[in-house]
Amino acid sequence: MGKNEFLTPKAIANRIKAKGLQKLRWYCQMCQKQCRDENGFKCHCMSESHQRQMEVFGQNPNRIIDGYSEEFESMFLEHMKRSHRFSRIAATVVYNEYISDRHHIHMNSTQWATLTEFVKYLGRTGKCKVDETPKGWFITYIDRDSETLFKEKMKNKRAKADIVDEEKQEREIRRQIERAEQLISGANGVDKISENEDAKLFSRSDDGGEKKIKLSIGSSTKNMGKEKGEGSSRFVFDEVDDGKKFEKDNRGKTGGGSALDELIKEEEKAKERINRKDYWLCEGIIVKIMSKDLADKGYYKQKGVICKVIDKYVGEIEVLESKHKLRVDQEELETVIPQIGGLVRIVNGAYRGSNARLLSVNTDKFCAKVQIEKGMYDGRVIQAIEYEDICKVVQ
Numbered sequence: 001m002g003k004n005e006f007l008t009p010k011a012i013a014n015r016i017k018a019k020g021l022q023k024l025r026w027y028c029q030m031c032q033k034q035c036r037d038e039n040g041f042k043c044h045c046m047s048e049s050h051q052r053q054m055e056v057f058g059q060n061p062n063r064i065i066d067g068y069s070e071e072f073e074s075m076f077l078e079h080m081k082r083s084h085r086f087s088r089i090a091a092t093v094v095y096n097e098y099i100s101d102r103h104h105i106h107m108n109s110t111q112w113a114t115l116t117e118f119v120k121y122l123g124r125t126g127k128c129k130v131d132e133t134p135k136g137w138f139i140t141y142i143d144r145d146s147e148t149l150f151k152e153k154m155k156n157k158r159a160k161a162d163i164v165d166e167e168k169q170e171r172e173i174r175r176q177i178e179r180a181e182q183l184i185s186g187a188n189g190v191d192k193i194s195e196n197e198d199a200k201l202f203s204r205s206d207d208g209g210e211k212k213i214k215l216s217i218g219s220s221t222k223n224m225g226k227e228k229g230e231g232s233s234r235f236v237f238d239e240v241d242d243g244k245k246f247e248k249d250n251r252g253k254t255g256g257g258s259a260l261d262e263l264i265k266e267e268e269k270a271k272e273r274i275n276r277k278d279y280w281l282c283e284g285i286i287v288k289i290m291s292k293d294l295a296d297k298g299y300y301k302q303k304g305v306i307c308k309v310i311d312k313y314v315g316e317i318e319v320l321e322s323k324h325k326l327r328v329d330q331e332e333l334e335t336v337i338p339q340i341g342g343l344v345r346i347v348n349g350a351y352r353g354s355n356a357r358l359l360s361v362n363t364d365k366f367c368a369k370v371q372i373e374k375g376m377y378d379g380r381v382i383q384a385i386e387y388e389d390i391c392k393v394v395q
Contacts, residue, residue: 029068029109030057069110076118077127080141088129091119091137162274169267170376271350279312280347281330285391287317291332299326303336305394335391337361337368344370344390351377355393 005011026035028044030053035041044050057064079098095115098104112118119137123130129140281287289302304317307325315333317326338344338358346354354377356370367384 027106027108028053029106030054030064065109065111068105069112072105072107072110073118075105077122077141080128080139081143085141085143088131088138088140090135091115091139094139159274162270166267166271167376169263173263173267268350275350275352276348277352279330280335280388280391281306281309281312281315281333282345282347282353283307283309284394285345285347286320286336286394287315287391288334288336289317289319289326289328289332290334291328293332294326294328298322299324335388337387337390338392343373343393343395345393346370346372346385346389347391348389349385351380351382356382356390358390 026038026041027033028035028041028050031044031050033044035044076094076098080094083097084094092115099106107113107115107118110118112121116137119128119130119139122128122139126142128142131138131140283306285306286303287306289299289304292300294300299319302319302321304319304326306315307318308316310316310327313330314327315330317328317333318324319326335347340358340360342358344356344358346352346356351372354372354375356372359369359371359381361368362384365384367386368390370382370385370390372378372380372382
């Protein structure tokens with residue numbers, strides 16, 4: 001029987017020793033070989049295979065160290081994500097769990113000499129929350145995926161809440177307008193009635209006998225109507241200054257109109273803040289290609305229809321003349337303004353997503369006048385909207 005065959009006690013002991021984690025200073029990362037003592041590591045460094053690996057390392061050491069550093073960081077963070085995703089834990093505990101795998105990337109082969117430097121690097125780059133305490137360094141993994149989903153969810157929730165608030169505000173404005181119209185029409189139908197002045201009521205008997213006079217001070221129009229319904233004939237004399245009443249009515253009308261205008265302006269400002277985005281592409285609009293890189297292929301200043309929007313900023317365009325399909329970034333596209341009376345879509349701003357009819361164009365100020373069609377804001381006229389915020393729609 002040989003000295004170190006498979007089932008000999010010596011071979012079994014060697015396998016048991018090699019199974020556990022050995023000292024890191026006797027590990028060769030380039031050869032991925034673990035030595036059990038200093039003599040073995042010295043013999044390995046003098047071997048021909050190790051010398052060849054050192055020649056490879058000497059040709060480009062920075063690239064190899066950066067590769068080991070990147071792999072060590074990704075595996076360390078992956079272990080944090082799996083084992084301690086939502087907990088605050090000591091960095092030494094995580095490191096001991098990470099190096100329990102004997103095939104891990106050793107820190108002495110990376111750009112970080114100590115665990116403290118590596119932890120500071122994670123905190124500086126924003127990949128972990130780092131705290132220094134008397135008991136050592138503590139780290140908390142920052143889950144970018146969950147954070148992004150949470151932010152997106154909160155953003156959608158706020159957008160829905162803003163839409164609900166806008167609808168409530170719109171209904172309240174309409175209710176106020178209807179109430180103001182009713183008050184105005186009611187005021188025009190009543191002649192010579194004052195709310196704050198006394199009314200003197202005189203009544204006489206129909207027969208030729210004794211005349212009875214009744215004087216009522218401070219009677220309201222409601223009581224007057226009630227007394228008229230009882231069948232008695234009365235003469236009503238109201239001492240009202242018509243000029244003062246006319247001025248008062250006009251003052252009330254103008255004040256209500258200015259308040260309504262301010263309310264509408266505030267509403268539009270709020271919608272402008274919410275709906276103003278840095279991307280404006282949407283399906284079904286006609287755009288002009290302004291990319292000079294595509295001039296050689298004949299697509300420069302060609303018009304096309306956006307069939308699909310990719311990642312909000314890239315549009316898949318079908319050229320109208322050649323029917324070819326291209327993918328162009330929105331920075332290299334331009335909106336198209338139709339003729340007067342044409343249908344446009346508002347692609348950015350307060351009324352984003354609404355279809356409107358082009359009424360006029362102001363070439364000096366580079367803006368247009370449009371009237372919204374259909375939807376909540378049907379019939380609303382926007383006096384000045386920039387060219388970049390409207391685009392021709394395919395009909």
